[in-house]
Amino acid sequence: MGMTITEKILAKASGNEKVVPGQIVVAKVDLAMIHDALGPLFYPNFRKLETPVWDPNKVFIVVDHAAPASTLSQAEWLSHNYDFVRDYKIPNFINNQGVAHQIIPEGGHILPGQIAVGTDSHTCTYGGLGAFSTGIGSTEMCNVLALGELWFRVPETIKVVITGKLPRRVMAKDIILKLLSMIGVDGATYKTLEFCGETVDEMSVDSRLTLCNMAIEAGAKNGICTPDEKTVKYLMDAGVKREDIEMLKSDDDAAYCQEIHIDVTDLEPHVAIPHSPANAVPVTEVEGTPLNQVLIGTCTNGRVEDFIAAAEIIKGHKIPNMMRCLIMPASNKIYAELARNGCMEIFAEAGCVLLNATCGACGGFHEGLLFKGEACLGTHNRNFKGRMGSPEAKIYLASPATAAASAITGVITDPRKI
Amino acid sequence: MNTVIRGKVWTFGDNVNSESIMATGTDFDPAKAAKTSLCHYDKEFPTKVKPGDIIVAGRNFGCSSSRPAARALKFLGVAAILCESSGAIFYRNTWNIGVPILECPGISKMFNKGDEAEVDVSTGFIKNLTTGATVQAEKPIPLLLERWAAGGMIEWVKSRRDQYDTLK
Missing domain, CATH: 3.30.499.10 (Aconitase, domain 3)
Known part of the structure; x- marks a missing residue:
């Protein structure tokens, strides 16, 4: 039995040859994203550990929520972020330049096959590039910043096969809303939504980011698309070298817990x-x-x-x-x-x-x-x-x-x- | 360590989202969030919940946002959460914050608001002391029990200090 793309990523990062759904693994993290609203909730706890950040180059602190501050208490959140960035010498500090879930992909900061975690549930967006990417709580981020790793229960995967040509003025957003209406807000709880099929192959990387962004609205652990030449071009435009991009995909005999088909030919907005x-x-x-x-x-x-x-x-x-x-x-x-x-x-x-x-x-x-x-x-x-x-x-x-x-x-x- | 918790039950339905447990307008401050926590679902909850009370909920409890919503519940003294299933981020946050959360299919039909519940966190065995009904929840994985026993995530990371270069 082969592995899905998500299982392959978790296997590699946890030093296992093979993993199966339900297995608990401890995986190395390639990118940890913290935003201004939830960072201040764990900075005091992290300081209590009296330890350096495991690898400051892998940490992104992004001011995007109170950007810019509109109340005094938001201004206070920001001050805690500035202090943390200074004290722990975080080089990747993005201050009022956009939303993390766009900054990270467009900057080429996350690559196919890597593991990203962020203190925001929509961190699942980066799966559009073929990464395993998921939101974690601020409590968990303390663990990541100290140790550079986190435990995961390998999720089961739902294969979402999307076929047909999108009609005029019908967009990727309509596909994901349709999917949510079919499976509900807990239809993929702790599972992976793997988006594939000719419609996904044809769509832009930006549209794939839209699909994966809303995976969490079905309760999914992560959403993911198979990286292809479009992914490579997107990342090379961001300054990534081709040889640094690992192309991986699910095996033909990988196991899925469910398969959902959506034909978009007649899809309405x-x-x-x-x-x-x-x-x-x-x-x-x-x-x-x-x-x-x-x-x-x-x-x-x-x-x-x-x-x-x-x-x-x-x-x-x-x-x-x-x-x-x-x-x-x-x-x-x-x-x-x-x-x-x-x-x-x-x-x-x-x-x-x-x-x-x-x-x-x-x-x-x-x-x-x-x-x-x-x-x-x-x-x-x-x-x-x-x-x-x-x-x-x-x-x-x-x-x-x-x-x-x-x-x-x-x-x-x-x-x-x- | 005593792993048995007893308390009065508050019941909630399916798909209660974390934004309704810790609202955005509260600046994620547990004390402020506690004032409106879960009020969309039960107006009495924020003012009448007592330390030691237990939440029994339906499917997908705490779904959506990654905010540490259980801090508001901890502030109110909620001792445990028993639910059909829960949002994954909320589930882990809640253990890390030091509130045990157990998933147990069928649990929401076993309790009415105001019943007395008893739960052994380490085994997952749950009793309704009012009706006498019992059920076996999914046993929490050792990793989570370890963190809970250590007093939460931070204490647990500290206890691992010797095993990691970054912590020395």
């Missing part, structure tokens, strides 16, 4: 209705729902292709004046590209709000909180009650195309009709 990402329905079922805010961006859908899709729809339109349309790129690098390719001009002239690259509105930290009774449709990953401000607000999740179409009409709108 999907919208997750309050208060769960798994409450996705075809957009046609909720068309016309009034909105106060649209959020386009975030680590789920804040990449260049996402904004090009949105700009195509918004170009030449005005945002209604009772609507706020927030544009929040996932990184400064993306921001700069959007300035060069004309998207930012389209958004600005349409009356959108141009925000910096941050977790901001998505996590309810700053810039775009909702009042009771308000409704927001966003391209982010979670619509839990109270996430973006008032618990009496409603949050809908959709693709950048659906978000853009809804922004110019003020109500949930099918992007295929624009």
